[in-house]
Amino acid sequence: MSLTKEGGKLLIKVARESISAYLNGEHYSAGDKIKKKFSEKRGAFVTLTIDGELRGCIGYTEALYPLWETISKAAEAAAFQDPRFPPLSREELSKAKVEVSVLTKPELMKGKPDSYPKQIKVGKHGLVVEKEGYAGLLLPQVFTEYNVDSVKALEMTCQKAGLPSGAWKEPGCKVYSFSAQIFEEE
Numbered sequence: 001m002s003l004t005k006e007g008g009k010l011l012i013k014v015a016r017e018s019i020s021a022y023l024n025g026e027h028y029s030a031g032d033k034i035k036k037k038f039s040e041k042r043g044a045f046v047t048l049t050i051d052g053e054l055r056g057c058i059g060y061t062e063a064l065y066p067l068w069e070t071i072s073k074a075a076e077a078a079a080f081q082d083p084r085f086p087p088l089s090r091e092e093l094s095k096a097k098v099e100v101s102v103l104t105k106p107e108l109m110k111g112k113p114d115s116y117p118k119q120i121k122v123g124k125h126g127l128v129v130e131k132e133g134y135a136g137l138l139l140p141q142v143f144t145e146y147n148v149d150s151v152k153a154l155e156m157t158c159q160k161a162g163l164p165s166g167a168w169k170e171p172g173c174k175v176y177s178f179s180a181q182i183f184e185e186e
Contacts, residue, residue, distance in 0.1 A: 002181065003102060003181050003183075005183070007037070007038075008100065008181070008183030009183070010034065010037070010038075011038065011044075011067070011068075011071050011100045011102070011183060012098050012099075012100055012183055012184075012185055014028075014030060014034060014038075014068055014071045014072055014075070015046050015071050015072070015074070015075035015098045015100055016075070016093075016098050016185075018071070018072040018073075018075040018076050019075050019076060019079045019080075019088065019093055020093065022076050022079065022080060023088075023090050023093065028072050028076075030068045030069075030072070034068050035066065035068055037068075038066060038067040038068035038071075039066045039067070039068075040063075040066065040067055041063035041064065041065060041066055041067070041070075042063050042067040042070060042102055042103065043059065043060045043061045043062055043063050043064075043070065043102075043103040043105070043106075043178075044059055044060060044067060044070045044071055044074055044100060044101060044102045044103055045057060045058065045059025045060075045074055045078075045100075045101045045103070045139060045180075046058065046059060046071060046074040046075040046077075046078045046098065046099070046100055046101075047078065047098075047099040047100075047101065047139075048078050048079060048088065048096045048097070048098060048099075049096065049097045049099070050092060050095050050096050050097070051095070054084075055085060055088065055092065055096060056077075056078035056079055056082040056084075056085055056088065057078055057082065057139075058074050058077035058078040058081065058082055059074045059077075059078075059101070059103075060073070060074060061103060061106055061128060061137060061178070063105065067102065071100060075098070079093070079096075097184065097185050098184070098185050099182065099183065099184040099185070100182070100183045100184075101126075101139050101140075101141070101180040101181070101182050101183075102180060102181045102182075102183075103126070103178050103179070103180050104178050104179045104180070105178065106128050106176035106177065106178040107176060107177060107178065108174060108175070108176050109175045109176065109177060113168060113169045113170075113173070113175075114169070116150075116154060116168060116175055117149075117150040117151050117154065118150075119177065120150035120153060120154070120177060121150075122140075122143045122144065122148065122149060122150055122153060123140060123141075123143065123144045124140060124179055125140055125153075125177040125178065125179060126138055126139045126140040126142075126143075126177070126178050126179070126180055127153060127154065127157040127175060127176065127177055127178075128157070128175070128176040128177075128178070129154070129157045129158050129160075129161045129163065129167065129168055129173065129174070129175055129176075130161070130173070130174045130176075131161070131163055131167055131170070131172055131173040131174065132172065134161045134162050134163050135161050136157050136158065136159070136160030136161025136162070136163070137157070137160065138153070138156055138157045138160055139180060139182075140179065140180050140182075141180075141182055142156070143156070154168040154175065155168070157175075158173075
C-alpha cells in the first residue's frame with residue numbers, strides 16, 4: 001500500500017491527536033473513516049523533534065496492528081515511553097514536530113556479508129541488525145541526515161544495537177533492510 005500525501009497528513013493527525021488525548025487522560029479513538037482507510041496491518045515509527053532535535057522515536061517493525069493503531073501506539077510511546085527522554089509535556093507538544101515513517105516488511109539480506117553494502121541504497125533503505133539477543137534499527141532518513149555510505153550505515157546500526165561496529169560481518173549476525181514512506185508536519 002503506497003500512501004498519498006493526504007494520507008500522510010491524516011496519519012500525522014492521528015499521531016498528534018493520540019498524544020493530546022493521552023495528555024488529557026483519555027484514550028485516542030479513531031473515527032470509522034480513519035479505521036477503514038488505514039486498516040491494513042503495517043509497521044511504522046513516529047519521531048518527535050523540537051527545534052530540530054530528537055525528542056522521541058518509537059515504532060514497530062512488524063505489522064502487528066492496523067496502521068492507524070500502529071501510529072497511535074507509536075506516537076504515545078515516542079512521547080511518553082522513550083527511555084532516552086522524560087515524558088513529553090503539554091507545552092512541548094505545541095512545539096513538537098511529528099514525523100511518521102510507514103515501513104515495508106524488513107527482509108533478511110542474502111549472500112555473504114561483504115555483499116551487503118552493495119545491496120543497500122542509502123536514503124531508501126533502513127536497517128535492522130540482530131545478533132545474540134541484541135537488536136538495533138535505524139530509519140532510512142538517519143543515514144541521509146548523517147550523510148553516510150552503506151558501510152557506515154551498517155556500522156551505525158550495529159552500534160545502535162549495542163554491538164561492535166563490525167558485527168554485521170560476523171557469523172550469526174542477521175541484517176534486514178526495509179523502506180519507508182516518510183511524512184512530516186509542515
